Amino acid sequence: MKALVPARGTVEFAEVPQPEPRPDEVLVKVDAFSVNRGETFLLEDPPPGWRPGKDVAGLVVQAAADGTGPAVGQRVVAHPPGAGWAEYAAVRTDALAVLPEQLDAAAAAALPLAGLTALRLLRAAGAVTGRRLLLTGASGGVGHYLTELAAAAGAQLTAVTANAERGERLRELGAAEVVHAVAGARGPYDLVLESTGGAELPRALALLAPRGRLLWFGQASREPVRLDFFALLNGPVSAAVEHFSYADVDHPDGPDLHTLVRLTAEGRLHPELGLVDDWHRTADAIAALRGRRVRGNTVLTLN
Numbered sequence: 001m002k003a004l005v006p007a008r009g010t011v012e013f014a015e016v017p018q019p020e021p022r023p024d025e026v027l028v029k030v031d032a033f034s035v036n037r038g039e040t041f042l043l044e045d046p047p048p049g050w051r052p053g054k055d056v057a058g059l060v061v062q063a064a065a066d067g068t069g070p071a072v073g074q075r076v077v078a079h080p081p082g083a084g085w086a087e088y089a090a091v092r093t094d095a096l097a098v099l100p101e102q103l104d105a106a107a108a109a110a111l112p113l114a115g116l117t118a119l120r121l122l123r124a125a126g127a128v129t130g131r132r133l134l135l136t137g138a139s140g141g142v143g144h145y146l147t148e149l150a151a152a153a154g155a156q157l158t159a160v161t162a163n164a165e166r167g168e169r170l171r172e173l174g175a176a177e178v179v180h181a182v183a184g185a186r187g188p189y190d191l192v193l194e195s196t197g198g199a200e201l202p203r204a205l206a207l208l209a210p211r212g213r214l215l216w217f218g219q220a221s222r223e224p225v226r227l228d229f230f231a232l233l234n235g236p237v238s239a240a241v242e243h244f245s246y247a248d249v250d251h252p253d254g255p256d257l258h259t260l261v262r263l264t265a266e267g268r269l270h271p272e273l274g275l276v277d278d279w280h281r282t283a284d285a286i287a288a289l290r291g292r293r294v295r296g297n298t299v300l301t302l303n
Contacts, residue, residue, distance in 0.1 A: 003086035004053075006046040010283045011085070016051075019083070019090035026069050026096070027062035028078060028089045031105035033279070035298040036113050037140070037220065040286050053084025056091070057099065057108035069093025075105070077261060079112040079253045085282065087302065094252035097261045107264065110271040110297035114141030115260040116253060117246040121217060122149050124244055125191055129154035134185055136204055137195035137220050138175075139166040141297040144272040146193065148173040152268065158185050166295045173270070188212065188236070198223030208236035217244040272296035 001018045004011040021027045034055035043052065057077045060070050070076055070093070078096035080089055099108050121142075122128065128150055135150075137143060138159035150157045151174020159175040160182055161167050167178035179185050182200050187207030194201050197219030205214050205227070219225075232239060263269035274296030277285055281300070288294050 001087040003051065003083070004279070004282055005051055006043050009044050010286050011043065011052065012283070013280075016086070018088050021062060021064065021090040022092075023065040024068060024094075025090045025092050026060045026064050026076075028056060028058040028076060028091055028096075029061045030056050030058040030084065030087060030089055030302055032057045032109040032299055032301045033084050034109045034112070034114075034141075035282070035285055035289060035300065037289060038113075040290055041222075043286070051083040051085065053082055053086065053089065054079055055109050055112040056080065056084040056089050057105040058089070061088075064093050066093075069096070070098050075099040075108075077108040077111055077257060079116065079257060085279070085300075092252075094254045095257075096254060097257035099261060100265045103261065103265055106273060106276050106299045106301060107271045108261070109299050110141060110273060111260045111264065112253070112257060113246070114297060115145050115269070115271075116256055117142045117217065118145035118149055119256055119260065120246050120249065121146060121193060121215060121244060122153065124215060124242075125150075125193070125213075128191070131155055131190040132188070132209075133157045134160070134182075134187070134189040134192045134204060134207060135195075136160045136182060136193070136200055137218065138170055138178075139163050139295045140195075140220075141272060142195065142217075144170070144173060144296065145269065147175050148269055151175065158189070160185065163295055169272070182207070191215070193217065195219075196221045197225050201225045202227055202231070205239060205241065206231070206235045208239045210237040211239070212236050213240045213242060215242050215244045217246070273299055275299070276301065 078091040188209035192214040195218030198221035279300040
């Protein structure tokens with residue numbers, strides 16, 4: 001089969017063996033996949049044998065031998081550990097969800113990593129009704145989902161985005177306030193959801209209320225963070241900084257994917273497709289994503 005493989009910091013097409021599913025896996029004919037920023041980072045120095053592709057949507061063409069999961073002919077969205085940028089992908093039956101008719105492959109492919117991150121961040125945040133939240137790096141897929149989910153839960157969320165157009169969309173999704181830099185945010189906040197790292201994290205941390213929490217879930221700036229202990233003495237007393245990993249869960253991804261699909265089908269969650277293109281232009285899409293010329297999710301289709 002044809003697949004995209006790492007090559008000189010980006011990807012190129014290659015012929016690779018079609019995957020042979022294990023008993024608890026289905027074989028999916030991929031119709032669309034999403035490109036995540038973290039995957040573009042890995043392409044710069046890929047692990048041996050690694051192929052990108054964690055977010056896919058497509059058609060089941062071989063059911064699982066153990067009798068679990070969807071039947072042949074059902075459309076699914078899936079979150080395999082990798083190798084999804086290909087004509088076919090083998091996916092565990094507990095890492096997928098069946099798609100309803102009204103949800104197309106491009107929108108579904110934008111759900112897994114970004115949607116799972118947002119859903120689990122909100123769970124980690126706990127009860128947010130009536131609380132003030134600050135979200136940095138809100139222009140991306142996680143930021144859009146998180147804004148919509150938090151607003152629906154009753155949070156008063158301030159979104160940080162440098163892009164005015166994206167800011168208007170975040171307001172439409174429920175953001176109470178949009179600022180273009182952390183310096184423009186007005187604390188104190190009960191919770192900070194921080195995804196940029198670098199100099200922005202300590203600035204956001206300083207806006208916390210006493211005993212507030214900062215959940216650190218990304219480092220889009222790729223700049224290390226420096227914290228001054230003594231600076232906090234005049235700021236958020238006893239603040240907690242917690243590292244967050246969306247993969248740190250004790251259950252499979254399938255049930256959470258089903259939740260994301262259900263919310264989307266009900267019109268309560270709206271995938272933001274910043275770029276949809278043919279998969280033969282994946283290298284161009286990666287360059288656009290690295291250059292921050294795309295807001296929202298980047299999806300490539302195989303049709």
